[in-house]
Every structure is written in C-alpha cells, then in structure tokens.
Amino acid sequence: MELRDKVAIVTGATSGIGRAVAINLHQAGMKLVLTGRRTNRLNELSETLGQAAYLVGDIVEPDVPKQLIRTAQSHFNRCDVIINNAGMIEVGEVPDIDIEKVCAMVRLNTEAAFRVIFTSCKYFLDNGGGHIINTSSVLGSRVRQPFGAYAGTKAAIEALSEALRLELAGTGVAISCIQPGLVMSEIYDDWPVHPSKARGIDPPLQPEDIARCIRFILEQPAHVRVPRLMVLPESQVT
Numbered sequence: 001m002e003l004r005d006k007v008a009i010v011t012g013a014t015s016g017i018g019r020a021v022a023i024n025l026h027q028a029g030m031k032l033v034l035t036g037r038r039t040n041r042l043n044e045l046s047e048t049l050g051q052a053a054y055l056v057g058d059i060v061e062p063d064v065p066k067q068l069i070r071t072a073q074s075h076f077n078r079c080d081v082i083i084n085n086a087g088m089i090e091v092g093e094v095p096d097i098d099i100e101k102v103c104a105m106v107r108l109n110t111e112a113a114f115r116v117i118f119t120s121c122k123y124f125l126d127n128g129g130g131h132i133i134n135t136s137s138v139l140g141s142r143v144r145q146p147f148g149a150y151a152g153t154k155a156a157i158e159a160l161s162e163a164l165r166l167e168l169a170g171t172g173v174a175i176s177c178i179q180p181g182l183v184m185s186e187i188y189d190d191w192p193v194h195p196s197k198a199r200g201i202d203p204p205l206q207p208e209d210i211a212r213c214i215r216f217i218l219e220q221p222a223h224v225r226v227p228r229l230m231v232l233p234e235s236q237v238t
C-alpha cells in the first residue's frame with residue numbers, strides 16, 4: 001500500500017512502540033489519530049508531528065474505539081489503518097499474583113483490543129477496506145512461566161485475528177499481528193529488575209525496530225498478506 005496521505009489510528013501512542021510507530025508512519029506521509037490517557041504526551045507528540053489529531057481516553061471505555069473512527073472521519077474524512085497497540089503486562093506466580101491487576105490486563109489487552117478489532121472491521125467493510133495491525137507478543141504463540149496470563153491475552157488476539165483473516169479474505173480488510181520479543185519501553189518501569197538484565201537480553205529491541213517492521217507489513221502490495229511477524233533481539237533465546 002502507498003502510505004502517503006492515508007490515515008492511521010495509533011492506540012497507546014504516548015510511549016514506547018506506539019509512539020515510535022506514529023513517528024515512523026508520519027515520516028511515511030500518513031495522517032494520524034493518536035490516543036492514550038496522558039494528555040500532555042499526546043499534545044507534545046501531536047505538535048512534533050505537525051498537528052496530528054488526538055483523542056485522550058481510556059481505551060477500555062466501550063465508546064472509545066467508535067470515537068477514534070469518528071475522529072479520523074471528522075479530521076481526515078477517512079481511516080485506512082488501525083495500530084491496535086495499547087497494552088500492559090502483569091506477571092507472577094500463584095502465591096503472589098495480583099488477580100485484580102490480571103483482570104485489568106485482560107480488559108485492556110483482550111476486551112478493549114477485541115472491541116477495536118470488531119469496530120474497525122465493521123468500518124473497513126463498509127468503506128472499501130483497511131488494515132488492522134495488532135501488537136501481540138512472542139508470548140502470543142509461546143507460553144513461558146510466570147507469563148501465562150499475559151500470554152493468554154495475546155494468544156486470544158492471535159486466534160481472533162486468524163479467524164478474521166479467513167472470514168474477511170477477498171474483502172480488502174487485512175489483519176496482522178506483530179509479535180515483538182523484549183523491547184525497551186515504559187512497560188517494565190515498575191519492575192524491580194529490568195528483564196533485559198534479568199534474562200541477559202542485551203541489547204533488547206528498541207521501539208523503532210518494531211515501527212520499521214509494522215511499516216514493512218503495511219507497505220506490501222494489495223495481493224500480499226503478512227498475518228503474523230515475530231521480531232526478536234538477537235540474544236533472546238527464551
């Protein structure tokens with residue numbers, strides 16, 4: 001797809017992978033609708049990118065996915081791409097795991113992600129096509145303890161995406177999952193030891209590495225589909 005002047009919504013655009021994707025797609029000439037909960041970050045990024053549109057909101061709120069499409073329509077009169085990226089991670093072994101935080105993760109990583117997927121699929125079907133890219137994880141297809149609950153949230157997205165790829169074949173609606181390994185971002189900020197140190201993954205990926213791969217998926221010709229792309233640091237072996 002030629003990206004120039006096409007319109008992308010990026011969820012989780014205030015940091016890490018989402019922010020890097022927004023910058024990369026802006027450099028490709030795309031128009032952007034950014035979202036996240038932190039107004040100051042959205043405001044700063046929007047100005048950096050020459051007045052990208054943005055919507056401040058908690059993506060778990062049921063109406064936000066529709067509001068995002070409406071924002072794209074009202075600012076740019078179209079929407080071509082959704083980067084379904086907002087997410088969190090909660091891990092732990094049985095005696096210590098915080099069940100309420102796990103459930104909050106399920107609402108964000110799975111419930112909200114499903115709502116974004118179905119809302120955008122309906123819009124794309126009614127408007128001649130489009131591409132949804134979900135930020136899954138290498139754990140979406142490989143389970144490791146004590147990451148089971150997080151892996152489950154990502155495996156759910158992978159399963160839905162594959163079913164929709166089959167259902168929507170021939171409609172012009174594309175759906176892909178990107179499966180990053182360890183990426184430096186804010187997602188591990190409250191961990192006592194960063195996993196790159198704990199697991200000897202040095203260097204980890206940078207958000208820009210994932211952004212480049214997402215752009216690669218989007219730039220394929222119309223007859224090509226990339227349902228799933230795993231991207232790992234050279235030294236990540238587990």
Ligand SMILES: NC(=O)c1ccc[n+]([C@@H]2O[C@H](COP(=O)([O-])OP(=O)(O)OC[C@H]3O[C@@H](n4cnc5c(N)ncnc54)[C@H](OP(=O)(O)O)[C@@H]3O)[C@@H](O)[C@H]2O)c1
Pocket residue numbers: 011012013014015016017018035036037038041057058059060085086087088089108135136137138179180181182183184185186187188207
């Ligand atoms: N980093 C890794 O190693 C790694 C590996 C594989 C997959 N991933 C996946 O990559 C995605 C992005 O993560 P990241 O590593 O870039 O982490 P990050 O820097 O913590 O970014 C997370 C983004 O999600 C947004 N977000 C979180 N909760 C939200 C909510 N309730 N409503 C709206 N937005 C919310 C945050 O924005 P606000 O706080 O402003 O709302 C932020 O922009 C996630 O889906 C994650 O599971 C990460």
